[in-house]
Amino acid sequence: MRLFWHRRDLRIADNRGLAAAAEADTVVPVFVFDDDVLAHAGDPRVRHMLDALAELRADYRARDSDLVVARGDPAEVLPDLAAEYDAEAVVWNEDYSGLARERDARVRMALDDAGVARETTHDAVHHEPGTITTNKGEPYSVYTYFWKKWRDREKADPFEAPTADDLASVTGEELPSIEALGFSEPEADVQPAGTEAARERLAAFRADAIRRYDEDRDYPGKEATSRLSTDLKWGTIGVREVYEATAEAMAAAEADGDDDGAEAIGEFQSQLAWREFYTQVLWANPRVVSQNYKEYERDIEWRDDDDAMADLRAWKDGETGYPIVDAGMRQLREEAYMHNRVRMIVASFLTKDLLLDWRHGYEHFKDYLADHDTANDNGGWQWAASTGTDAQPYFRIFNPMTQGERYDPDAEYISEYVPELSGVSAENIHSWHELSVGRRRQLAPKYPDPVVDHSEMRERALSMFKRARGEDEEGAEASAD
Template sequence: MPIFWHRRDLRASDNRGLAAAADDADGVVPAFVFDPDVLEHGSDARVRFMLDSLAELQESYRERGSDLVLTRGDPAEVLPALAAGVDAGTVHWNADYSGLAQDRDDRVEAALDGAGIDTETHHDAVLHEPGTIRTNAGEPYSVYTYFWKKWRDREKPEPFEAPDGTNLADASALATDALADSFAGAFDLDDALRAELPSIEQLGFEKPDADVQDGGTAAARDRLDAFCESAIFEYEEQREYPAKDGSSRLSPHLRFGTIGLREVYEATEAAMAEAERRDEAVRGADGDDELGPAQESVRTFQSQLAWREFYTQVLYFNPEIVTANYKSYEAPIDWRNDDDELAAWKAGETGYPIVDAGMRQLREEAWMHNRVRMIVASFLTKDLLWDWRAGYDHFRDRLVDHDTANDNGGWQWAASTGTDAQPYFRIFNPVTQGERYDPDAEYIREYVPELRGLDAAEIHGWVEKSDAERAELDVDYPDPIVDHGERRERALAMYKRARGEDPDE
């Protein structure tokens, strides 16, 4: 009777490790461990999403006549005790690729080995495991474009079937009383084995103020289906505009694994076939071999899946980048780090409307549109001259979809310290970014209600207006806290000094 240890894969369908465990025996014991070390890095929004997803997962097992065993504590102590309680010879899990996760898994594997229990690790959270896509010289890629070209041409695995009741341990064998003796004295925790999910408060968190989207596989599939019915065919054009419903908003589901990547990719391939039909209807079957606009849009969305795997591979081979710059400079970057300016950025009170709209969306929804993430990250690092790590920490505290690899890659890209990052001299102008990607100021008005009475030109012109002109508009919205032009020059000088160059040249 093997155990399958759920972590960032809160689903029964298209789960590589669970499917492998089900192939090995008549009854798999599904388990989840509330690990204090993991919860220490949690947030109200993510824990809420996780509990929603666990509730649905537990119910799916119960519908199959089994159950999800819920435990608390150090997995290196909990899992050997659970294995003893159900007489398991093997514990399966899906790989996680951060340095902390790998250290934890090494400890768990050593503890289980010491107890005479086998372990099997499976690659489930990526379509192509780290290290399988390399340069011709055999090195991991540090440039996305070349990684993407090989990634897109690799054959993708098919989704895995969910185990049925015959492949799962019977619920009667997983009753709390039957296992309680196995945990006695194993670790010093009250109520170590739970039949029911704890509340968010029992885990040390609070109900989030943000309107967090629903967790679970059903919600993930609803989003995927809706996206692949229409928005995916205009993704190339619409994804950059935060006022439009152009993104999939699957990122929390991919982060928690409530839907499998193989299932997502299969849906995009079905969308690609539909896109080809749409493009042919416009240009005719005798058109050239180039992808049409609908096909390009689907391909662009697939490239976003590849970006996630690229950053996962970068983190896997460079675990230190969670706190260290990926790119070396000759001298440390002299970040300015003004606490008042950081506080204004977090509160959405910078006086730059597109920046403030993004930060308020983060507060209200625990999520932010990707284009706006780039804008607010550039503003923090290049206008406020704050160390990217402060922005990363704030996003980790607020985002429901926080993913170590993806967020670290994004922040270091914006700060020009990461792999394949934007050049240090590329500095977003937040005013022109707002004009370009929110031309009618719809997004800004949604999240900055103080500006709803102004027209788009007045909103986008807020920064350039004089103090008297802003006062005349009579709105309760702050003046800009910095001058973008001045800060741009300071940022350029800061990076030049770090590069060992003369800042005056």
């Protein structure tokens, strides 16, 4: 008998560790609610996890087995469960954050002490951290080089799901309620969880938007991205299954002579590689969770007084008076999700317009995103804050109004999430900061005035970064985006 310990791989299909365990022996599937891990979670993420676990359990029950659930420290729970089921080994898929690796090291020791074997494998990424390196054998800090190697490397095929014969006939306890885990039902409408829902999202994307991905992905109103991030975060779909679908879609586009479509699919694959790039950044530098990746000569002097905290509140509440920023922050509250272009805009706004430490933003995203993934979230924030590996140079500062106008020209997305602006023309929405107070009151009496002046804050941001870099304040040439 082998225990298979599910963590962020809540599926039975295309699960490398589970397939390996089933190949070797009869499997008892296990999930452990670990309070140390839950301490870092937010309501939407826990809701999604519980929904995904319910689907996983149903998949096991359909195979005359069940998911055994327990609560506690895995280093104590797993040796006990191994004894209870007379299992000679515990099998799991590796996780790459510092916290996960510390926990796994403790579990390994506890199992060694109990005389239970342990087997681990890599599943969450195609190419595990440390296998795509520079010629000197170091992890990449520049995405483009990483991507070229990632793209050219062969990908494994999806792994078979276990059958009823591979699984032990066990009965698990019911799943706890969200309240019993110390969380509340989220205010957000969290997207359906589980492999079936993920497969539906993948199939819908593949049938329609994938060939236009390159062209449309930056426009939040077009809903042209896959929405697979939460599935990939929780592992309700396997990376090999997703990649295989993209490879088939690319072959179909090529057969149709649709070169642009094939190129767009390549662009989508490169987003999958970003996920693996940030995974290896985190794996090689666990400290980035709380520290800048880039060292500055002096600490960046982020604002942190009472006024700054009031601005942080306005940002969190989607009340900054910058329509595209507010739309994004409200989408986050409503859906536990935000479009990528808008994540970039709100993150730039927090760090370069409000001059607030990226860690405030990261923490808020961690609480509110269902797809919060330590590596990607941290990578995204440090990119926007110009503190990360392959970051936006500090002198390229997004203009939130221009960004809104460029990527939501008809203000479709803004009007969806900021109803106070729904009767206002796109032109007025995109020049909100330039309108007189009287005109703003007349157009949308309930929508706030801009909390800061972008041009002024941009200058302050440039000075702040130059000081931190120990540069002459006349230094670098600024550019706006």
